[in-house]
Amino acid sequence: MSIDLKKVLKNKAINEWRLFWLISIPMSIVIAIATMNTDLSTGEGVSHMIGYSVRWAIPFIYLVVAASSVQILFPGPFPMWWMRNRKYIGLCFAVAMAWQGMFIFVVSTFLRDYYFKDIYYFRDELEGSIGYIFLAAMVVTSFRFGRKYFDPMQWKLVHKGGIYFLWAYPFSVYWWNLSYATPRPLDYIFYYGGFLAFALRIAAWGKKRKQAAKKKSPESSTPLALKTLGGAMIVFGLIASAIGMHWQKPISAFLTGKPWSAELELWLPFWPFEPFLALFIIGLGTMLVTKHRAQVETKIEAVRLTD
Ligand code: HEM
Secondary structure, eight states: OOOOHHHHTTOGGGSHHHHHHHHHHHHHHHHHHHHHTSOTTSHHHHHHHHHHHHHHHHHHHHHHHHHHHHHHHSOSHHHHHHHHTHHHHHHHHHHHHHHHHHHHHHHHHHOHHHIIIIIOOHHHHHHHHHHHHHHHHHHHTTSHHHHTTSOHHHHHHHHHHHHHHHHHHHHHHHHHHHHHSOOOHHHHHHHHHHHHHHHHHHHHHHHHHHHHHHHHOTTOOOOHHHHHHHHHHHHHHHHHHHOHHHHHHHHHHHHTOSHHHHHHHTTSTTTTOGGGHHHHHHHHHHHHHTOOHHHHHHHHHHHHHHO
16 A cells, blocks of 8 residues: 555645644643743753753744755655745744743743843854844744735845844854864754755756756756866865864964954854854855856857947
């Protein structure tokens, strides 16, 4: 007997709001039990719950980031189901983040000495607050009543910006954990999970670029030199992503060497972007690998015509 996956994945129990409740209710029960077993009268206890609740949230933001790319790279019933339910997966992320937000509220309101001595750091505060502003805007505009205040362009800006920002936050936390602390197994899982989610986006972007070029001129191809250089950059980026602990110190020292850069590091979220460098190199490599000769020739032709 063969199972019709397409049919199974259309089952109402695992779609849209029911999927949301199916995930968020058990998750909230588990977080509530952990809360009851934690001493919330101490800063350490609340801080533990801040970390605990956000660890529930992270897989969901990674799943949201990867959804459209998986559908482009591996079209099929399961990626389609994933993509269709992206909004509800995002709302599960928001539920876990609401728990984290509540613990942050508790520590910053009732345990102020601990908060300012052990937690408060201006740049982190700024990053975290921007994250929560994006999250709130994304949740509100996920519903018709909130969406009507935004035009499609603004909506896209809030959601794209928010998804990238809320992915970048945990991804960079775990990159730093691998780079200068003694990593826990979970740090590896969440770092590579975030890396994979974004790398899939780059790959999907490359695939679409290639398809668009082929459609425009079926004869076009990528020059060998670009292919080789791009391929080398992708391999280099992949290696760099795995050995951040070996280059973090000198690269950070170099990038923050100038006084203006050291100043920016105090308040500008993520500056100078060390966790993202490897992905940036992979993105550039993908751009070269998918740069078709016909595009280059068209540009040359256009320049000739305007001369
Ligand atoms: C102003 C807002 C925020 C404050 C005050 C804050 C505070 C904290 C604190 C105190 C911890 C340490 C918990 C522990 O001791 O284990 C922590 C961990 C963490 N936070 Fe936040 N946070 C904020 C916003 C955010 C946002 C928006 C995100 C994005 C998803 C985020 C992601 C994380 C991650 C990934 C960890 C590490 C969890 C782990 O231990 O594995 N935080 N945060």
